[in-house]
Amino acid sequence: MSTPESPQPAGGFAFPDTPPGHRSGFGCFVGRPNAGKSTLLNAMVGEKVAITSDKPQTTRRAVRGIVTRPDAQLVLVDTPGMHRPRTLLGERLGDLVRSVWSDVDVVGFCLPANEKIGPGDRRIAADLAEQAKGTPVVGILTKVDTVSREALAVALQAAAELLPSAEIVPVSATRGEQVDVLTDVLIAQLPEGPRFYPDAEVTDEPLETRISELIREAALLGVRDELPHSLAVLVSEMGEREQDPSDTRPPLTDIYATIYVERPSQKAIVLGSKGSRLADVGRRARHEIEALLGTRVYLDLHVTVAKEWQRDPKQLRRLGFD
Numbered sequence: 001m002s003t004p005e006s007p008q009p010a011g012g013f014a015f016p017d018t019p020p021g022h023r024s025g026f027g028c029f030v031g032r033p034n035a036g037k038s039t040l041l042n043a044m045v046g047e048k049v050a051i052t053s054d055k056p057q058t059t060r061r062a063v064r065g066i067v068t069r070p071d072a073q074l075v076l077v078d079t080p081g082m083h084r085p086r087t088l089l090g091e092r093l094g095d096l097v098r099s100v101w102s103d104v105d106v107v108g109f110c111l112p113a114n115e116k117i118g119p120g121d122r123r124i125a126a127d128l129a130e131q132a133k134g135t136p137v138v139g140i141l142t143k144v145d146t147v148s149r150e151a152l153a154v155a156l157q158a159a160a161e162l163l164p165s166a167e168i169v170p171v172s173a174t175r176g177e178q179v180d181v182l183t184d185v186l187i188a189q190l191p192e193g194p195r196f197y198p199d200a201e202v203t204d205e206p207l208e209t210r211i212s213e214l215i216r217e218a219a220l221l222g223v224r225d226e227l228p229h230s231l232a233v234l235v236s237e238m239g240e241r242e243q244d245p246s247d248t249r250p251p252l253t254d255i256y257a258t259i260y261v262e263r264p265s266q267k268a269i270v271l272g273s274k275g276s277r278l279a280d281v282g283r284r285a286r287h288e289i290e291a292l293l294g295t296r297v298y299l300d301l302h303v304t305v306a307k308e309w310q311r312d313p314k315q316l317r318r319l320g321f322d
C-alpha cells in the first residue's frame with residue numbers, strides 16, 4: 001500500500017511551537033462495514049478525506065484525517081470495515097486493521113444506532129479485547145438521526161452491555177451532532193505531545209490516491225451485487241495544461257485514469273449504453289476533483305478488465321494494495 005501501515009508521523013518530524021499541555025496522537029475507528037466510519041472521519045476533519053457509499057466495504061485504505069485545534073492534534077486512521085476474508089484482498093485488509101489497533105492511542109468502535117448489535121460486532125469486540133490490549137476504546141453510536149429517542153435509549157443500553165468499560169458517545173455525522181463532543185472525548189485519551197502536521201493539513205494521502213478514490217466513489221453510485229468489490233481505480237497521468245498567458249480562465253488539470261473491473265460483463269455495466277453511464281461517472285467525479293484541486297479538470301476515464309485482480313498478488317501490488 002502507498003500509505004504507511006503503522007501510524008507514524010511523516011518523516012518523524014514534530015512541530016516545536018506547541019503550547020504547554022498540548023496533546024497529540026493517533027486514533028482509529030473500527031466497526032463492521034457500513035457502520036458510518038468514513039462519514040464520521042470526514043465530519044471530524046471538516047473536509048472530505050475518505051469516500052463514502054451505501055455499499056459495504058467501500059473503504060480500502062488507511063486514510064489519515066487530521067484534526068488540529070489550538071490545544072491538540074488528533075490523527076485519525078480510517079480502517080476498512082471488518083468482515084470475514086473471502087479473497088486475498090480481504091485478508092490483507094484484515095491484517096492492516098489489526099496492525100493499526102496496537103499502534104494507536106485510542107480506538108473508536110462505531111455501532112450504528114439503527115441496527116441491532118450482531119455477531120460481527122461481538123467478534124470485533126472480542127478481537128479488540130485480545131489484540132488492542134491497553135488501548136482505550138470509546139463506543140460511538142452512529143447515525144442517531146435515524147432513530148427515535150426510545151430506540152436510541154435501547155441502542156445505548158446495548159452498546160454499554162457490549163463495551164462495559166467504555167464511554168459511549170452518540171453522534172450524527174451527517175447532521176454534525178455531537179461530533180465536537182466525540183472529538184473532545186477522543187482527545188482526552190491522547191498523551192501530551194507536540195503537533196505532527198502543519199495546521200492546514202487534513203490528510204497525508206497522495207493527491208493521486210484521493211483523486212482515484214473520488215472516481216471510485218462516483219463509479220460505485222448505482223452499481224449492485226458483487227460489482228462494488230470488483231472496482232479499482234488508478235490515475236495513470238496527471239498534469240496542468242499549458243495555458244496562454246492572455247487566457248484569464250482558471251488553470252486546467254488533465255487527468256487520465258483507468259477503472260479496473262474483473263469481468264467483461266462488469267465492463268459493460270460500468271460503460272452503460274453507448275458509454276452513457278461512464279460519462280455520468282466522469283461528470284460526477286470531475287465536479288468533486290475540481291473542488292479538491294481548485295482548478296478546472298479534464299478527466300479521461302478508461303475501463304479495463306483485469307481478471308480476478310482481487311486474488312492476484314501481482315495485480316494487487318499494481319493497484320496499490322501492497
Ligand SMILES: Nc1nc2c(ncn2[C@@H]2O[C@H](COP(=O)(O)OP(=O)(O)OP(=O)(O)O)[C@@H](O)[C@H]2O)c(=O)[nH]1
Pocket residue numbers: 031032033034035036037038039040051052053054055056057058059060079080081082142143144145146171172173174175
Ligand atoms: N442518516 C445518516 N446516515 C449516515 C450517517 N453516517 C453515515 N451514514 C450513511 O451510512 C452509509 C455508510 O457510511 P460510511 O461512512 O461509508 O460507512 P463505513 O463504515 O465507512 O463503511 P465501509 O467503508 O464499508 O467500512 C452511507 O450511506 C452514509 O451516508 C449519519 O450520521 N446519519
